[in-house]
Amino acid sequence: MEDFVRKIFLSVLAVFALLIASNANAKSIKIGTEGAYPPWNNLNAAGELEGAEIDFGNEACKRMNAECEWVTQDWDGILPALLNGKYDIIIAGMSITEERKKKVNFTNGYMTDGIRFAALKDSNLGSMGSNWSGSQTKKVNLSNPTGKELAAIAQLNTALEGKIVGAQGATTHQNYVEKYMQGAVEMRLYQTMDDLHLDLAAGRIDAAIGDVGSLLDFMATEEGQGVTMFGPNLSGDVLGEGVGGAVRKEDTDILEMWNKAIAEMSADGTTAKITKKWFGRDVSL
Numbered sequence: 001m002e003d004f005v006r007k008i009f010l011s012v013l014a015v016f017a018l019l020i021a022s023n024a025n026a027k028s029i030k031i032g033t034e035g036a037y038p039p040w041n042n043l044n045a046a047g048e049l050e051g052a053e054i055d056f057g058n059e060a061c062k063r064m065n066a067e068c069e070w071v072t073q074d075w076d077g078i079l080p081a082l083l084n085g086k087y088d089i090i091i092a093g094m095s096i097t098e099e100r101k102k103k104v105n106f107t108n109g110y111m112t113d114g115i116r117f118a119a120l121k122d123s124n125l126g127s128m129g130s131n132w133s134g135s136q137t138k139k140v141n142l143s144n145p146t147g148k149e150l151a152a153i154a155q156l157n158t159a160l161e162g163k164i165v166g167a168q169g170a171t172t173h174q175n176y177v178e179k180y181m182q183g184a185v186e187m188r189l190y191q192t193m194d195d196l197h198l199d200l201a202a203g204r205i206d207a208a209i210g211d212v213g214s215l216l217d218f219m220a221t222e223e224g225q226g227v228t229m230f231g232p233n234l235s236g237d238v239l240g241e242g243v244g245g246a247v248r249k250e251d252t253d254i255l256e257m258w259n260k261a262i263a264e265m266s267a268d269g270t271t272a273k274i275t276k277k278w279f280g281r282d283v284s285l
Helices: 002-025 052-063 075-083 147-160 172-180 193-201 212-219 252-267 270-279
Strands: 027-033 041-043 066-072 115-120 139-141 164-168 186-190 207-211 227-235
Touching: 027 052, 027 075, 041 052, 052 066, 052 252, 052 270, 115 172, 115 193, 115 212, 139 147, 147 227, 164 172, 164 193, 172 186, 172 207, 186 193, 193 207, 193 212, 193 227, 207 212, 212 227, 212 270, 252 270
Parallel strands: 027 066, 139 227, 164 186, 164 207
Antiparallel strands: 115 207, 115 227
16 A cells, blocks of 8 residues: 555656646747737737737747747837847737848748728728729739739829828838838828727828728727728738748747747648638738
8 A cells, every 4th residue: 555655656746847847948938019909919908918919929839838928018119129128029910021130030921911001981092992903903012013013003192192191100001101102192100000090080191001900900890980991902022021020139049939830830720720710811821
């Protein structure tokens, strides 16, 4: 009997030892996100983070055997806070661009969503939404645009000439307006997409530029019922190469861990499943 009890005791000790070793090997990672960009990431009414990237990040942490903590940060300070050590990686709908690569390293892309303009349905711009077809191409890749795509951009600029266009500051949306619409429109910058959406719905601006998913999410709300998208779906060049996680250049170990998890989640369909849940369609890479 004593031998049996002793064996049970030793087995319990072994289990505890394994748990302690597992916890000791678990890496602690702080993840920075905006928490104000649905359906990518957002603070709900209960003050809890939710969204496609929150589910994505939590699943990646499980696969990395990492203890992860989410940290919210206003968008305009999100990169400086990473570089100053407030967190270890940014998972916040951040497009991979050449300009940002000068400051940080990016993981492999995990999601992508085109950029479009939105306006009130009863405006002249809004009426373009249902008529954007035929000779007007529906998708424009700015990295290598065809003549047809360049014509679509020119038509878009003509329609918006002299209008007030809202964009979230320090984003690829702002970069697009500055590069492709300079002198044609008056740009008004916002700290959050929520503020931008509300001004659009109230008619204080003529149009807004944003990710398709974010615009669709707003259009599904009561406040966004009178809003519609128009113009082509834009991607490439200053709009980036899809969305990825940003890490400090010296943190190569964190980069490798995330890339491994991203590859696994892409291969087994997990990322696609998450994006279908939050976007209503597959926007995984």
